[in-house]
Amino acid sequence: MNKQDFKFFIGIDLSKRFFDVAIIDNDRTTSYVFENTRKGANAFIRLLKNQKIPLSNTLICMEHTGVYGKILITKLVEKQASFCVEMPIQITKSIGVVRGKSDRVDAKRIAIYASKNHKELELYRPMPEILEKVKILLKIRRKLVNTRADVNKYPNELELFSPELGKLAKRNLKKINKNLNDEINRIEAEIKKLVLSDDKLNKTVGLVTSVTGIGQITALHFTIFTNFFTRYDNPKQLACYSGVVPFEYTSGESIHRKSRVHPMANRTLKKHLHMSALAAINHDPDIRTYFLRKVEEGKNKMLIVNNVRNKLVHRICAVVKRQKPYVKTIS
Structure with missing residues (x-):
């Protein structure tokens, strides 16, 4: 400002x-x-x-x-x-x-x-129309995905205790599931069409998805919430906003709690980063080696996963800053 x-x-x-x-x-x-x-x-x-x-x-x-x-x-x-x-x-x-x-x-x-x-406040910067459109479609997609999960929760639980009744419930929900899946696929196709229609958005999504573990939906959420990565000056700020930076919680000699991530964060980004971190652990050799090494050292698995989420944020910011896709190191 x-x-x-x-x-x-x-x-x-x-x-x-x-x-x-x-x-x-x-x-x-x-x-x-x-x-x-x-x-x-x-x-x-x-x-x-x-x-x-x-x-x-x-x-x-x-x-x-x-x-x-x-x-x-x-x-x-x-x-x-x-x-x-x-x-x-x-x-x-x-x-x-x-x-x-x-x-x-x-x-x-x-x-x-x-x-x-007023000297510390940031002036509003309007979001490009293309991001506004994608944002609306992502919100609709999220509601459809949540609805599908809610619809299938009861018959899945019912089948554990009464297989026949569970099958009855699933059979009667089959058409609803098909309609929901068709709509989700249609929305995703519409999103893909919008991404391909805008050179800047298409390039940004391509750069972010070059990071192993990051899918198109996650890349789009990052692009929207950061307004083409212009809202944050460095990866640490974005990592903090995404809820993956642990903060110290001590006071004097009496209070010594474990460092924790703060609940005031973007929960959507945090959720997508969690799934991306699990994918990276399975498919990125460097991250998998890091994960297994830390497990052998006796580190808490959720702490390690959070560290992986932090690494992914730094990689995303690096590829966007350099405007070059992420390249895996060959060991």
Whole structure:
């Protein structure tokens, strides 16, 4: 972010139907409410113009609320406004102990958060349309895969204790399973078509999947969550975001707990990295040798798997930075 001195700080609390706005001008704070529609977004921009609040020296901050922020974010990008979209827990933790809650108060707290931390905040960078499309399809695919798993969970358990009843359940779910499999295959074909239609995305996915153990779906998730690997300066930051970096937990002489990964991480990336690590252990000679050596040394297997996940993140970042596919070492 440019370390410019913003004169105005605006906090926005978004909900499905409305968004509350708090504007800090020196020590004065004013509050407004708009409909969360295109009409409301236009009214917000008009208000700033009428109040003589130029977007050029105004920082707008809002919480990440998924689809609820789409309309307003699109308008702010169109107007080339300086704004940031922060995770709610980041704002909540920075505020400290609070009493009471309302949308109006939350908007004011977000504005105060922006005014205090503006030099460290990262300005919003819009995601390319191709990534937005792939992101939607991946989300649909994930829901279909989860539905398929839920549908098959009961008959699989039933078959363990009553084979005949289990077969009956599976027979009646056969058509549903076929439809789910067909839809998943169709979505994956649509994703593949989108990847091939964009040179940059196709090249990035090709580089990432050159790392043994990383499949196309995992590569796409990394590309989307990092916005073409532009959100993180080094592999350690990305590894931390992916939930594979253990943190020390000690205090004085009385508290000495094992180092653990923090629960506040991207769980989707962590899950995909876990499956990739298991694949790498089976198919990458170097990683398999490393895994077996550590097992012989008596290391905890989950700790070793986590180390492999960390290695994969570093390899992914290396191939993207060098723009060259990963090459296995021949021993």
